[in-house]
Amino acid sequence: MGNSQTEWFWSKYEEYRSYVNRYIENYLSNLDIPSELRNASSHLILSGGKRVRPVFVLSVSELLGGDIEHGLPVATAIEFLHNFTLIHDDIMDQDMFRRGVKTTHVLYGVSTAILAGDYLFSLVFGLVSRNYEGDEARFLTQLLAEASENICIGQAMDIKPEKYVENVDDYIEMVYLKTASLIEASTASGAVVAGRLDLVDRFKEMGRSIGIAFQVADDILGLVGDPSKTGKPVGNDIRNGKRTLPVLYVLDKMDKDEYDFFMSVFGNEAADEESVRRAINLVVKYGGIEYAREFMGEYSKKAMDVLKDFDDSDAKIFLLNLIEFIVSRDK
C-alpha cells in the first residue's frame, strides 16, 4: 500500500470501529442490571480491542449494498461472543492480563467472571432476535449458534493438544473451530444483513480462509517475528510448546538426534536462548516457515478470490487491504 492508501485504509477502519464502539457503549450503559454484573461484563470489552470481526460484518455488508446501521446489532453480538470466549479462556488459562489491563477474573473473582461471560453470551442471541426478523434472524441465529458450538469444540481440542492435535490436518481443524469459525460468521453475517442470503456460503468460505490465514500469520510471528515489534520474546511459542503449523510440519522430518534435541527445548520454559534459537533453526531448515507462508498465501488468495466477482468499490478495496494487512503484519 502507498502512504496515502494506507492512511485512507486506516481512517476507514477507524470509521467502522467507532460506529461499533458507539453502539457497544450505548448498549452497555442502558442495561438495567446489578452494577457488579455490568462492570464485570463491560470491563474487557471497554478496555480496547481491534473490533476486527465487527469491521468484517460492516465492510462485507457495505460491499453488498447494505446499510451500516442495520448491521450494527449483529456486529455487536459477534464482538460480545468474542469477548465472552476471551473472559472464559482467561479463567481457564489463568491469564492475568489482556489488552494491557487485568483480566476480568483477576479484578472481579472467578465466579463473577464466569457469570459476566455467560451474560455476554446471552446478550448475543437477544441482540439478534430483537433486531432482525424472518430469514435474516434465522440465518444470523444459525451462524452464531454454529460458531459458538465450534469455538467450544476447538477450545476443548486446544486444552489437550497432545491428545487432539497430532498433525497438520488436526491443527487446521482446530484453528477452523476455535478461530476461523467466528470470522466465517462475521463475513457471512455481513451478507445476511445486506439481504444477500444467496451469498452466505461464499462469504462463509471467505471468512474461513481469512481466519486460518490470520492464525498461521500468528504462528509465523511467534517463531521468527521481531520481538521489538511483536512484544514477545524470541521463540516464545517454542518455550510454551505450542503446536503450531510450522512445528507440526517439521516434526516428522528431523533425524533422531535433531528430534530429541528439539523436544528437549519444546515446552521447556527454562530453555536458554541459544537452544531456542537452534530449535527455531531446525523448523526453518526443514521448511516449516516456508510451508506456513505458502499455506497462508493460498488461504489469503482464496479469500481475495471471493471478492473478484464484485465491482470495484471503496468497500472492496478496503476488504482487499484488510486481508493483505492480516497476512503481512509484523505484530
Added chain:
Amino acid sequence: MGNSQTEWFWSKYEEYRSYVNRYIENYLSNLDIPSELRNASSHLILSGGKRVRPVFVLSVSELLGGDIEHGLPVATAIEFLHNFTLIHDDIMDQDMFRRGVKTTHVLYGVSTAILAGDYLFSLVFGLVSRNYEGDEARFLTQLLAEASENICIGQAMDIKPEKYVENVDDYIEMVYLKTASLIEASTASGAVVAGRLDLVDRFKEMGRSIGIAFQVADDILGLVGDPSKTGKPVGNDIRNGKRTLPVLYVLDKMDKDEYDFFMSVFGNEAADEESVRRAINLVVKYGGIEYAREFMGEYSKKAMDVLKDFDDSDAKIFLLNLIEFIVSRDK
C-alpha cells in the same frame, strides 16, 4: 388426588419424561466432538433430573393441540439451558454433589466444566435455529435469550443478596429472574410449538406464576419441612442465612431483642439446634410462614386460572395436577 388419579398423573409424567430423555440421549450420543467435552457436557444431564421444564413444554403444547415430536427440540434446548446454569452455579458455589453424583467441576476440573456449560449453552440456540422456522424460530429464540439474560441477572443478585435483596419486592424480582423466567419460557414455548403465538403472553404469565410458587414452596420446606422427607437438616436455610420470603417478611416485625437474637443465628453455621428452632419460631410467630403460604396460593391460583378457558382434556388435568403437586409437595 385419589390414588388412581395419582397413578395416572405419574404415569403421564413419566411418559413425557421418557420422550425427553430419549431425545437427549440420542442427541448427545450423536455429537461428533472430543470425548472429554462430550463426557463433561453429558455428565450432569444424564445423571437424572426431574425434567420438569421440558414436561411443561410438552404438556402445554399438547393442551393446545400441538404434536409431541415437534416440541422435543425446544424442550431439550430448555433442559440444556437449565443444566448449563447448574454446572456453572456449582462452580460458583463450590458445590461438590448434585443429584447424588459429583459435580462436573469436581470430576473434570474447573476449566472443562466452564467449557461444558458454555457448550450446552451454545447447543440451546443451535437446537432452536435448526429445528424451527419463521415466527416459531423467532419467538423461541427470543424467549430463550430473554430467559438466559434473566437467569444471569438473577444469579448476580443472588451472589450478593445483602446488596440486592433487601425486601420482599427485591426477592420476588430475584426469584422471577433466576428461577421463574425459565419456567415462563417453558410454558410459553409450549404455546409457540403448538402454533398458538396469540397465547404466548398468557402462558408466559402462567409459567411465571408457577415458577414463583415453586420457589416459595421450597422456602417453606426449608424452614418447616420434615427433615426425614426433604433430606435436609431442620432450619438448613436459617443456618445458611438464606434470605427467603418468610424471613424477609418478618425481619422488620420483630422487636429489637428478637431481631438481635435472630441475626445471631441467621447465617451462623455453628448455631445449635435449640437456637435454630427458636429462630424458626420467630418466623412463625410473625406470620412469615402464613404469609408465604398465602403468597404461594395466590400465584398457583393465577397459574391455574390461565387453564380455565380451555376445554377439559387429559393435558389440562395433568397441568392442574402438576401445579397442585408443585405447591403441596413435602420434599
